[in-house]
Amino acid sequence: MFKRYQIGTSLLLLVNLLFFICFPQITSAAQAETTPVLVVYDSLANGTPFEGNIDAVQRILASLNAQVTITSYDKYEAGMLAKFNKVINISNLEDVSHSPEIFNRDMNGYFGDYMHIGYQLPQHVQQDMGIEVQKQATDTLKISIGQFTQASIIASNISYTTKFKGTSYGTIFSENRKVSYPYGIIHGKNAYIPYLLKGNLSELAASFVLKDWLHVTSTGQNFVVLNEIYPFSDLDLLNEVADRLYSAGIPFIASVQPVFSNFQFPAMQRYLETLKHIQSRNGSIVVNAPVVASTISPDIAGLKAQLSSFLDALAEYEIVPLGIGSELYWTYDQHYSESGLSIFDSGIIYDNQNIRHHTQRNNSSVFNSAMYTIKGKDLNKYINSNQSLKSLPMNTAFVYPFPINRQEMEETLDTLLTSWTTFADYKNEEHSVRTEKNELTSHSGHLQINGQPIALNNTIAEIDSAHTYVQEVKKSFTTLFSVQNNIFIVLILTTLLIFMVFLIIGYRMYKRKFTHQERSL
Known part of the structure; x- marks a missing residue:
């Protein structure tokens, strides 16, 4: 009996060993x-x-x-x-x-x-x-x-x-x-x-x-972030920036502003086409936290649904966002954390600019992959531009606002293209974004939607600008009102014609009377 137990135990250990060799466990984010x-x-x-x-x-x-x-x-x-x-x-x-x-x-x-x-x-x-x-x-x-x-x-x-x-x-x-x-x-x-x-x-x-x-042993990496990208930004300029960074071999992150409605409008379609082009040019997409105008607005109350609608719209276009960029105070707010940040497991932490808490708390939510930010222009205060920047203690994003004109674009590109620093590719890390409809992930540089890899396409489709932004409602008595309008137009024109005739007759009578008086004198 004891020998059987030993044999059974040995076989069980052997099976477990083979299982772990063949199917190693992957520690998820x-x-x-x-x-x-x-x-x-x-x-x-x-x-x-x-x-x-x-x-x-x-x-x-x-x-x-x-x-x-x-x-x-x-x-x-x-x-x-x-x-x-x-x-x-x-x-x-x-x-x-x-x-x-x-x-x-x-x-x-x-x-x-x-x-x-x-x-x-x-x-x-x-x-x-x-x-x-x-x-x-x-x-x-x-x-x-x-x-x-x-x-x-x-x-x-x-x-x-x-x-x-x-x-x-x-x-x-x-x-x-x-x-x-x-x-x-x-x-x-x-x-x-x-x-x-x-x-x-x-x-x-x-x-x-x-x-x-803190006994953190991981090594930080350096990233480039272009933020303040909106649907009304100069999208042609953005496409050019993406192309030039791609040609220079510089991966970058585009932190884009979400849109919560009107996905069928040509302006939104062009925005999506541009984001898709960025993704094909070694650019990673990160969604900015929505701007909080009022903590009691309906948009804030429906934050999760609103964000999910935008993420699902991106997924339909085969665009895979990999995280969210938010100000620090969002991580100390229960509503923003549960309804917004919880969708993402990766985040870029910006400095607080305009604190508008909804439900403040004293403990923070934590991203599995978080990134510290430094303004790109501030880097030159600490290091010579001809030096290659080494790894910092934590993942660090050097943030450059998206240029609003060509001159600013050239200055930003010149800074990045002449830098000796090696920038990491964000999508090479593990990221996951989950809505009720979709799971958007990156693994070893591969982008997936619901477990299926996507094809990167750098072709920008032409979007027809002709669009009826205000849909026509069903009209009643249209024919009657049209006939009435025509009758009124005829009456007005007839009245004007009669008035002109009387004006001409009056002018001639006055001129004839004036000529007769001159002859009498």
């Missing part, structure tokens, strides 16, 4: 792991140089696949720290009194990974990292990390790390002291970044520290 992170801050720092640095950290975390819960000191609840293994504390205020006692107590009993950004580094963390700091009221800085450098940064009340234990990241060079200090430090489970401002190199430098602190 939907199974990608996320890292829960708690972000605590003392102030949004509105009206100060630090305004927006919390958003900057959130965008970096989103691109590194972190699921973020965020709270201020004022809304912090006892025991929150214990629920997380990774905590980031952002301190924009120098006054220690803003740190609540309830948070300080939890910090004393917290043993997870901790990152501190800004002022008021906790004493026990400072001791553990062997950190000593010196403060400078006003200074001019030069920040360097990797191949990036930015000089002439004016800073106030900055703390320099003079001693530390662990690994340092980048440098901050003080023009006043003529000394270099580390930008960021990681020692064991703790990390420290003394200075982070939105919009300068310190924001990008923080991503190098955050990646290692």
